Amino acid sequence: MEPQEQGISRRQWLARMGAAAVVPAAAAGVLAAQQSHGGHGAPGARTPATPEAALRSLMEGNRRFAQGRANNPNRTLARLQELGTRQAPFAAVLACADSRLPVEILFDQGFGDVFVTRVAGNIATSEVIGSLEYATEVLGAKVVMVLGHSACGAVKATMDGQVVPGQIGSLYPYIHPAVEDARGRGVDAVVEENVRNQVDILRAASPVLASALRGGKVVVAGGMFNFRTGLVTPVVSPPRT
Numbered sequence: 264m265e266p267q268e269q270g271i272s273r274r275q276w277l278a279r280m281g282a283a284a285v286v287p288a289a290a291a292g293v294l295a296a297q298q299s300h301g302g303h304g305a306p307g308a309r310t311p312a313t314p315e316a317a318l319r320s321l322m323e324g325n326r327r328f329a330q331g332r333a334n335n336p337n338r339t340l341a342r343l344q345e346l347g348t349r350q351a352p353f354a355a356v357l358a359c360a361d362s363r364l365p366v367e368i369l370f371d372q373g374f375g376d377v378f379v380t381r382v383a384g385n386i387a388t389s390e391v392i393g394s395l396e397y398a399t400e401v402l403g404a405k406v407v408m409v410l411g412h413s414a415c416g417a418v419k420a421t422m423d424g425q426v427v428p429g430q431i432g433s434l435y436p437y438i439h440p441a442v443e444d445a446r447g448r449g450v451d452a453v454v455e456e457n458v459r460n461q462v463d464i465l466r467a468a469s470p471v472l473a474s475a476l477r478g479g480k481v482v483v484a485g486g487m488f489n490f491r492t493g494l495v496t497p498v499v500s501p502p503r504t
């Protein structure tokens with residue numbers, strides 16, 4: 264749900280999200296820098312200082328994974344204990360819930376690096392938008408990536424328009440505009456169109472993200488993960504600054 268729907272102010276909403284909410288994004292960024300020793304990426308790597316560097320870190324991690332030279336950083340219990348009760352992820356990802364899409368593995372990241380929201384079809388529901396607002400505004404994540412993938416079952420089901428049990432069909436309205444936009448093309452074309460649509464929704468429907476975008480604190484990007492190559496290819500690139 265969005266804060267407006269409950270008739271509460273953004274400040275009240277942030278306060279309800281827990282004690283960490285009192286840490287403004289800028290302070291969270293400083294915290295991230297202070298915690299960067301032994302932090303994300305290769306041993307000794309520093310937390311990305313800018314949104315562009317944060318996006319680059321994700322893409323470089325994916326290349327390492329796809330080329331079979333992953334560092335598997337920050338995967339130890341010691342790292343988790345070092346983080347303790349604090350977190351300052353440098354990136355936030357909205358990915359499909361598909362079991363073949365483990366975000367930390369495919370971007371070669373570990374504990375505390377990426378704030379991940381996952382739902383079938385990587386759709387920007389109100390709850391997802393609220394989570395991503397928390398990741399950026401409160402925790403200081405500098406990049407938000409919407410991540411689709413090849414042969415997405417949620418997209419295929421929407422294209423087929425089959426009658427499905429339970430609430431599976433609740434995914435369809437979010438994905439259906441992409442089916443219309445990419446009509447006559449294959450499932451992967453619809454996946455790409457859906458990534459573009461969800462990026463547009465994030466940019467337009469979230470005043471928090473829109474403000475962070477205007478202020479240059481965050482970039483929003485879209486990508487597509489290919490099961491055959493292991494690579495994420497850009498679908499939506501942030502505008503150059």
Ligand SMILES: [Zn+2]
Nearest residue numbers: 359361415416
């Ligand atoms: Zn999927």
